[in-house]
Amino acid sequence: MRVAVTGTPGTGKTTATELLAEARDDVDVVHLNEVIEDEVLYEAVDEERDSVVADLDALAAWVDEYEAARDDGGDFLVLDSHLAHHLDADRVAVLRCAPEALAKRLRDRGESDTKAAENAESEALDVVLSQAVENHGLDSVYEIETTQSTPEAVSEALAAVVDGTREPSAGDVDYLDYL
Template sequence: MSEGRVAVTGTPGTGKTSATTLLDVTVIHLNDLIREAGLWTERDADRDSLVADLEAVREAVGDWTGVAESHLAHHLDADRVVVLRCHPDTLEERLRERGASEEEATENAESEALDVILSEAVERHGVENVYEVDTTDRTPAEVAAEIEAVIAGNREPSAGDVDFIDYL
């Protein structure tokens, strides 16, 4: 596998952590780093989440190589960005199973249907550096294999291939 910086991002519940833990490369789990190193500015009580200090996160990871994984990973400088996608109905179900509130599950499903993270990734990194992977009916090992193909340069950019507008 070629060295470089690959951001694996996506709406919460798309399978980022499950897939990246199977990779045979250095993986920075940004959410753990943010929590453990205190790289946040406030706690969002409504969403029961931390608001990351993205400048502090960028500084903490420094000149990194490997894979950075988080719904915020596309905010880092990266050579390639893998956006994991999941059908909003399945995503809602996954989030509820993880204990998310009904409001949180619905909000994330709507964000997924509206391509929020994909749009941010394309805006920051360019369509030629973004790769979508639909995780809806794939195992973590199958998703990891897709990520490995991106890392190795064996997959073409694919932003805009996945469409969940039917959900809305």
């Protein structure tokens, strides 16, 4: 089973998925942003945003090949990236964070004020959540609010998504007052 863990940069995806992988032998986590860089699965470099433009078709093919070749016995393949919702998945966990807190997290890790503000606005507008619902449907999307949660609590919420013990949810989190 594939589970995509997505959300605006800074919502806690990588930290939570790493904790999930440490806690569970049946979970194989792939950090897609590392794959994109390491395998050069991008079409261009966006100098202004200091990022790359991922080749989603090439990334999807890489994930399919990886999944077919893996022999670790893991039952669950967890895909971690702000782009994960663009790939095939059985379930999609969308991590959310209040825009003000998100911008601070991004600035604290060295992102520019412009990039932090752009991502905070994207979070307020539900961009990733909307795309996830459009691509996978309401019954496959699980919104997880991370602003006041510990990484361990977020990891536990992800485990519930993986296990199918959490009900799908989308649209419960509202940050429009940020705008």
